[in-house]
Amino acid sequence: MLYVLVLFIRPFEQFVPELMELRPVLILWVLTFVLTLRDASKVQWGAAESQHYWLLGGLALIVLASTFFNGGFSSLGDGLGEYSTPAMLFALTCMNVTTTERYRKTAMLFLFCILVLCLESLYGYHTGWQADKLVIPQMARENVIVPKDLPAAPADDTSGALIWRIRSVGFLSDPNDFAQSIIVVSPWLLMLGYSNRRAVQRILMVLPLLVCAGYTLMLTHSRGGILGTAAAGLFVVKMYVSPSNFVRLLLVGGLAAALSMGGLGGDRAMSSKEQSASERIDAWNDGLMMLKGNPLLGVGYGNFTEHHHRTAHNSFVLCFAETGLAGYSLWLGMIIIAIKSLNRVIACSEPGSVSSHYAGLLRASIVGFLVCAWFLSRTFVPTLYLLLAMAVCLLYTTRKAHPLTPHPSPTLVRLHEPVLWWWTTLQAVAVTLVLVSVFIRTATM
Template identity: 40%
Template sequence: MFPRHTAVPRHFRLSRFGTTAGGTGVPPSSGRIRIGPFARTVARIMSFAVFLLYVFLSFFRPIELFAPEMAEYRPMLVLWTLGFVLAASRAIVRKEIAARGIDFKLLFAFMVMLGVSLALNGWAGGAFTAMNDFTTSSMLFVLVALNVTSLRRLKLACAAVVLSMLVAALFGIQAYHTGQFAQQLVLRQTAPQHEDEDPSRAPPSAASEIPALDQTGWYLWRVRGQGFLNDPNDFSQVLVMCLPLLFVLWRQRAWLRNTLLIVAPGAVMMYAIVLSQSRGALLGVASLLFFIVRDWLGTTRTAILGGLAGVAFLGASAVGGRGFSSQEQSAGERIEAWAVGLELLKWRPIWGAGYGNFTDHHHLTAHNSFVLCFAELGLVGYFLWIGMIVLTFKSLSAAVETLPARSPHRQMVVLLRNSLVGFLVCAWFLSRTYQPVLYFLLALCVSAWWCASRAPGMTDKESPKYEKIHTIPWVRSTFIIMLLTIVAIRGFVFSHQLGRGG
């Protein structure tokens, strides 16, 4: 097997039981299988590579764009299954998973609540279907927790989603300007000022195959993605989530590098957000700017400046295609849906109207993730959902306050916390309570906290830092946020009704 005078590598030494890993010669009858370091390394790399590929293909979706006929073979399900088996095997061997017991308890209690809400509203047979619908989101959370167990892995996972969204943004922009893949990547909607008019009266040039050439104003052309991002609002919401993550690549005084790797991709994503014409995404971007400017000017000055900018922006939007006024038809319909959500909460305060039942009581969905949650799942489900968000946010904040200012772990925690804030601002205007992206982001945030809690200087159980980062008082804060969000919704509804003279 080896030359006569060549030293036999340790992993291939012979024993009386044959060639064995590590040269230990384990008897076949012992039932033990020893895997060498090289094999373990290959398995570990392969597991994470499959995970990164799954993340990239989940957000960009080239199969649906270039080879839709492959959909019948369920390639994403096959890839997820492979990734899960490999990651679970690794986690069992290493006894390592980047989440706490309370994170999983809240997640799976929430999933059970979906079924309970239907059972208590007279449809016990739909309970299993409801929980099965949520499996994609819950298992994506688990998949991230199994794989993202180090700072390096966390950065690579963030890079995978950012790169996939950058590619998706570039494809959307080219579709808008060239017409290639426009049917899949650009949504055509009738402009608000023409919604009540006969579509046959639209000028022939309005139906241009190249959206950018339509100057009639008859249609809104909105860039979007594929898969669960085929709605322009969802697409732009994930772009908002990705903007802070670009700064993982930031280096002091490296202007060329920062321009190429941060400024240029950020500009592409911002342009795609503009082309999506999502008002919620623009507010999400504004929330990110608030946190950036606050570090320079302080909270009070930033709030005053933001208020003035908001007034100016609302005034400017009055002459645009999609205004922010509650009296504009689309915005008004959303707030009317919020009013229905409040009525459902009064009607079924504990268990809600049932998962997926909002549209049984209103012709539109809630257009607000918070409203959809308390309307369909009641206060019990709302507590679990808000609890997941509050626990995650407070965990990140505890890490920020505890870690050294220049710690790379702290940098990741800050960036992911900003991503979470931007995402939730967008969620205020979208019904995305159960969608996978939220749980993917929550899992990344929990993994960031988990990595931070194991950073140098944070593992001494006698240290005050250890206690601060591990003791997260989230229950009281959850009840407060529940109350504040419901009061805020009521305030929006009251203001809208007052403006209508109702």
């Protein structure tokens, strides 16, 4: 848990940067890994099954192979170094989160980290404290005249010439990444209200934190965040309404999200005709060309910008362009297993149970992340791998709480059946490739 705290809040990087030369995060990672290995055998190596580690290790080999065949030995260190952080976070989470209580503590810790970062960024926005690190100014429109004397606090700027976008630190230093992480943890606020307290007490507990997260999200001015919020919100609502009502809400929510994009995104209205969207479509098209030229291993991990002047701005495109169909299939396979694991928990648990409630909230978080990821190059960020590991852990703890009996019910048998992924993954590969092609053709018509 200390490693997760340091990974997200970055206390050394923020407050004692002179210690970064000593590699404190790496030291903490090694210490955590050694202690975890010491205790892992006691819990049969944790929540993950062999197929999870095969997928994780296989993707690591693909990353190394794609890097080697496209850049030689000199590039292997960079590829392995960047992939090792999310991969080891997945492994450490699976080996440590082996009870429902540990799952809840992990979720609450992640939520705490993001809320602390929200408060920090809001403080910088309103006071000017570390504004150069926590806020990014962008031109509100072309040919705008920026005043020479801007206030120290971005919140005090009334010129309208700049859009001040809140961000955070570390791998959340991009406003879109920060928005994505806020969307991920926001459903977990309902875990705080899931107790024996009265409804008024639960609302008073959750509402201020939700307002804080929502206000910060608004100040990121993330357009992809609008869609991610709508998607995560709909899946949270899905937990409490009937399927027929959910379909109606899905239609209404989609319309509302489309109508609100311009307003919530500030002056950064979303349109496939604007320059940034056009450049994004060009990057997706070049990503498909990279896949056609190197279908098995791609152009090499981290090499997308060697073939295009900007990044893909799509995690799916980035994955198949850099690691080919081999890496893309394994990456999607990990996501498919996570979602199917959560669906299994929901289907096989009593309605309203803790495990069902947690699974529904985590599914909403993953959906929100993936919707944002459609517009961001975040294939290998730690956030995704933490979410995938938590899904594996939740299925494990649910099975542990409901072991097989000599005469199990059909529901119990289904709960303990292996989670099959390969056929669904092949379908997902085909569907996403077609979807990218449709986006490109529609935008260029």
